[in-house]
Amino acid sequence: MNRGVLIAAGIALSLAVPGSIQAQRGRGGQGGAPVTPKAAAPVDLTGYWVSVVTEDWRYRMVTPKKGDYPSIPLNAEGRRVADAWDPAKDEASGDPCKSYGAGNIMRVPGNVHITWEDDNTLRVDTDAGTQTRLFRFAGSPNSSGAPGWQGNSAAQWEFAGGGRGGRGRGNAQDRGGDLKVVTTGMRAGYLQKNGVPYSGNAVVTEYFHRTIESNGDSWLIVTTMIEDPQYLNQQFQRSTHFKRLPDASTWSPSPCTAR
């Protein structure tokens, strides 16, 4: 075969190798230092975002009545617990944050601030309930101690074209992708403010996507899947959208409330 053809084929094949294969080599270049998850990010999720409540308004903007949970696939035990909801008890026990845990916090109307805590940890702060979530990529130390409302969140990038990993080469944003987060080890909480329960054994899997629109808007799309056989009779999925804000001007921290 002509040498030129071989060279061209070689160049093309190298371009055709899925980005994920190269991205998971964990090196910035031959002999270079490992590329951190922060540097390898295929999408920039940082900034201020506000939830825009066009869905489940009656279940998010106000606290629904006890027993009002038509969208949630509760099993008999889940319904029993939800129907026994008593916000006064939660207040008395010092637990007004039950609906602000990782299983529901992204559904709570409010502002979200996403920053890099360090090169291996993405931090999500909410003004509603003043909660902090830490998404730890490989290389980030796990949190220890008793379960908290936000649990332990393991993060990994998913690169467009297939493949996942927490490390990769530079210019990852050219390829695109999303963030996958799996959270376990939470304190038992509520999927909805009126006492719809999730257990401490629930597993929350989330995907974070970002869109950029032709009018300049940008949307953060969070798809949340919850598995909790203790209270749910099937996997439960919701998707929630946030609009990107230019600054912190609407940031308004407020404490958890049980009612």
Next chain:
Amino acid sequence: MRVPMLLLLAMLLSCVAAFAQIDFSGEWAPRFYEDQPERVPGPELGDYLGLPINDAARMRADTWSASIQTLPEWQCRPHSADYIWRGPSQLRISKEVDPVTRQITAFHAEWLRSVDRTIYLDGRPHPEEYAAHSWSGFSTGKWDGDMLTVTVTHLKEGYVRRNGVPRSDLATLTEHWIRHGNWLTVVEIVNDPVYLTEPFVRTTDYELDLHQQIPPYPCGIVEEVDRPEGVVPHFLPGTDTSLAEFPAHHDLPAEAAKGGAETMYPKYQSKLRQK
């Protein structure tokens, strides 16, 4: 040898584009884990919660009568491309593949009681402004990583909620299709210069269910109501007293039920607490 070399290069580079494609084809079942009361039994009259509508839209909705669906002209009217994602129907997505390049050149989406909706991926332009409008509109898609972004124009007038809240035929729709395993999430962004003051965004989830079929829906028209020719069911402004039942039944301020962009944002909660 120069031509074969360039041809080979072009063919191999086309594989790069293929990696950015993900397959959405299959049979999908809607999951009503959000807005179940609105989507399955149907929205209550006067429920405009969370809709960024203007006064004109509110007036249209407040004067809407559900009996309009009994008119022969309305009986077989399908949901439009923007609303159908929210309807209580299973979904089939199929793909067209170019036999030479083996690239996906189009997706087709069909629901119960809907027309075939084609999403062209071959780079064709949208029709001229005055081309015919349809229930499915004209859709083109482009890949944004693994996400498919679809632009829809040429829609007939439809509704953003099926209790009479209108969406005009000047509206455009942007969709983002996202797939994770057996789950499909579709983000819809409706821009309507006539009835919306801000883009209206919704996200809807489907689960892959290969056992289901989309049955045929041959719609027949019958005289459901004996009424004089030319009568169109409606309420005159301010005369539909049932509109007040929705906020009263759910202990909501009447003002909130009327919707508007302000009601979509968290800050509105402080107003609600003052009521």
